[in-house]
Amino acid sequence: MTPISMHAASAPAFAKMLGNMLNWLEAAKAHAEAKKFSTDVYLTLRLAPDMLPLPKQIQIASDAAKGCMARLAGQSVPSYEDNEATLDELAERIRKTRDFVLSVPAEALVGSEGREITIPRRSGDPLKFDGADYLRHFALPNFYFHATTTYALLRHAGVPLGKLDYLGG
Amino acid sequence: MTPISMHAASAPAFAKMLGNMLNWLEAAKAHAEAKKFSTDVYLTLRLAPDMLPLPKQIQIASDAAKGCMARLAGQSVPSYEDNEATLDELAERIRKTRDFVLSVPAEALVGSEGREITIPRRSGDPLKFDGADYLRHFALPNFYFHATTTYALLRHAGVPLGKLDYLGG
Numbered sequence: 001m002t003p004i005s006m007h008a009a010s011a012p013a014f015a016k017m018l019g020n021m022l023n024w025l026e027a028a029k030a031h032a033e034a035k036k037f038s039t040d041v042y043l044t045l046r047l048a049p050d051m052l053p054l055p056k057q058i059q060i061a062s063d064a065a066k067g068c069m070a071r072l073a074g075q076s077v078p079s080y081e082d083n084e085a086t087l088d089e090l091a092e093r094i095r096k097t098r099d100f101v102l103s104v105p106a107e108a109l110v111g112s113e114g115r116e117i118t119i120p121r122r123s124g125d126p127l128k129f130d131g132a133d134y135l136r137h138f139a140l141p142n143f144y145f146h147a148t149t150t151y152a153l154l155r156h157a158g159v160p161l162g163k164l165d166y167l168g169g
Numbered sequence: 170m171t172p173i174s175m176h177a178a179s180a181p182a183f184a185k186m187l188g189n190m191l192n193w194l195e196a197a198k199a200h201a202e203a204k205k206f207s208t209d210v211y212l213t214l215r216l217a218p219d220m221l222p223l224p225k226q227i228q229i230a231s232d233a234a235k236g237c238m239a240r241l242a243g244q245s246v247p248s249y250e251d252n253e254a255t256l257d258e259l260a261e262r263i264r265k266t267r268d269f270v271l272s273v274p275a276e277a278l279v280g281s282e283g284r285e286i287t288i289p290r291r292s293g294d295p296l297k298f299d300g301a302d303y304l305r306h307f308a309l310p311n312f313y314f315h316a317t318t319t320y321a322l323l324r325h326a327g328v329p330l331g332k333l334d335y336l337g338g
Contacts, residue, residue: 003281004301009178013305047216048324077212113173132173137183138314144313145320145335152321155217167307 006072006105006113010135014065017147018098020168021061024154024161025091031159036132039087045153052155058090061146062097068139069101071117073108175241175282176275179304186316187267189337193323193330194260200328208256211236214322223322227259228260230315231266237308238270240286241300242277 032039045054052060059082070077078100081136084090113132129138151166201208208230214223221229228251239246247269253259282301289295294297 003286004173004175004178006173008301009173009305012231013309016306024272047321051321051324090206123312132177134179137185140182141313141336142332144310145317147310148314148317149321151314152216152220153317155220163311163314167310 005106006110006135007104007109010068010072010109010139011101011104011106013140014101015098016168017143018061018065018094018101019146020166021094022060022091022166023168024151024159025087025094027161027165028154028157028159029087033156035158042087042154042157043085044058047149047156049125051149054150055084055090057146057150057153058093059084061143061150062093064139064143064146066097066100068135068143069087069104072112072115072135073104074112075104075108075113101137108167134154174275174278175281175300175304176273176278177276179237179308180273180275181243181269182309183238184267184268184314187230187263187270187314187337190230190263190316190319191260192337193328193334194256194263196258196334197323197326197328200326204327210305211256211323211326212254214326216318216321216325220318223319224259225259226315226319226322227234227262228253231262233308233312233315235266235269235305237312238273241281241284241304242273243281244273244277245285252317285300310327 011050028042029039032041032089042054046052055069059080062154080093080096084093113130113135114169115131117129117131118126119129119134119138148166151161155161178279198208201216202275208241211223228249231249236246247329249262249265253262272286282299282304286298286300286303287295287309288298288303295308317335320330324330
């Protein structure tokens with residue numbers, strides 16, 4: 001089997017996409033300015049009435065990234081207040097998340113593919129995974145779900161973005 | 170560094186999410202039956218006028234998965250006709266893709282983290298990656314983009330799905 005490290009399969013992916021998300025928010029600001037509407041309009045966008053609005057999508061993407069890095073490293077997950085009320089504050093949340101992701105030393109993830117990971121749930125038993133399953137079946141798909149939904153909400157609002165903005169240059 | 174194999178970081182992730190997608194299409198069929206509309210209605214859904222409709226989202230998710238496995242294994246990418254015209258045919262496309270993903274032997278991916286991967290583009294120079302960057306910065310995020318967009322289109326159409334259907338049980 002060819003080895004890549006658990007760190008190489010996680011941190012660079014989160015960090016790059018979080019950087020892409022910052023670029024989408026810049027494009028959203030420029031679009032609002034050009035069309036003369038307040039960036040606050042973005043904050044209530046939802047894809048369906050029973051899906052979460054834009055700020056929650058960004059907060060959960062952040063939670064997925066910081067939760068994954070902390071849990072794989074056996075650290076406690078940094079707690080953020082989820083009180084971002086503007087597009088600029090959401091960008092700051094993304095930056096803070098990226099800084100945390102990049103702060104976790106690669107060495108801290110040694111052995112993490114076999115580490116037991118427990119995710120509490122609002123109802124029902126907690127989810128349990130080994131580190132490899134947690135990364136490939138929970139943390140990464142969940143992170144990309146909320147990143148993609150953020151992108152979709154901005155596209156829906158007319159922000160001129162394309163697939164290469166999603167993937168990053 | 171803790172090693173996980175390139176195969177362990179790719180094939181199980183694609184195979185599981187493709188299986189989840191089959192469950193979403195089953196739920197979409199049941200929803201159409203309950204509400205007495207044709208499943209063909211789903212085939213023209215788009216999140217924005219200049220985003221691709223549901224069949225294309227599924228076809229590109231399929232392309233991302235089969236392309237990744239084939240390229241990392243140094244095989245030619247299986248070519249599918251992109252002629253699916255019903256929800257059942259799209260489900261068959263997903264099954265065929267999953268079968269292919271699971272058919273690539275893990276041993277074929279040994280060394281693939283350093284393999285040079287070239288992705289032709291409709292315009293401009295081809296994209297070039299080593300295998301590790303291709304997997305974490307292109308193939309997986311692109312696959313999850315189209316899986317999530319498929320999910321979002323079905324949610325938009327009222328199909329009763331939740332995050333656990335996205336992630337799979």
